[in-house]
Amino acid sequence: xxxxxxxxxxxxxxxxxxxxxxxxxxxxxxxxxxxxxxxxxxxxxxxxxxxxxxxxxxxxxxxxxxxxxxxxxxxxxxxxxxxxxxxxxxxxxxxxxxxxxxxxxxxxxxxxxxxxxxxxxxxxxxxxxxxxxxxxxxxxxxxxxxxxxxxxxxxxxxxxxxxxxx
Numbered sequence: 001x002x003x004x005x006x007x008x009x010x011x012x013x014x015x016x017x018x019x020x021x022x023x024x025x026x027x028x029x030x031x032x033x034x035x036x037x038x039x040x041x042x043x044x045x046x047x048x049x050x051x052x053x054x055x056x057x058x059x060x061x062x063x064x065x066x067x068x069x070x071x072x073x074x075x076x077x078x079x080x081x082x083x084x085x086x087x088x089x090x091x092x093x094x095x096x097x098x099x100x101x102x103x104x105x106x107x108x109x110x111x112x113x114x115x116x117x118x119x120x121x122x123x124x125x126x127x128x129x130x131x132x133x134x135x136x137x138x139x140x141x142x143x144x145x146x147x148x149x150x151x152x153x154x155x156x157x158x159x160x161x162x163x164x165x166x
């Protein structure tokens with residue numbers, strides 16, 4: 001089992017708030033960041049988190065206090081805890097600022113195998129195709145859709161006027 005932690009808080013510095021706000025604006029989302037946690041995570045507790053962070057320079061493992069007013073937690077019981085190995089194998093890789101620009105802001109789907117941003121590396125760890133196209137909100141939407149549809153993995157949703165394929 002894993003938990004995804006979606007960041008909705010406000011950064012502690014003015015520059016962090018600017019970055020968070022820009023990501024939220026560009027992706028039309030309350031979320032600006034996502035972390036992957038192996039196992040169960042409780043709101044208000046510390047957890048060892050895996051992700052890529054511009055503030056920390058790239059892919060890293062970090063203990064974070066999951067303040068309930070800053071994080072939304074989504075458990076994924078159908079995912080093996082060992083999934084974090086994908087991210088651990090890439091610790092030290094640089095943060096992908098160009099990837100955010102060319103795959104999120106301009107929607108060109110650019111990917112650099114040596115650089116990662118948060119939702120991209122979490123989606124790739126989950127085995128999702130085109131992970132570079134995932135914003136924190138898109139990842140949240142896919143995960144929540146998978147949970148409510150009873151699916152064990154992401155699938156392409158049906159058009160709005162048609163029922164989902166089974």
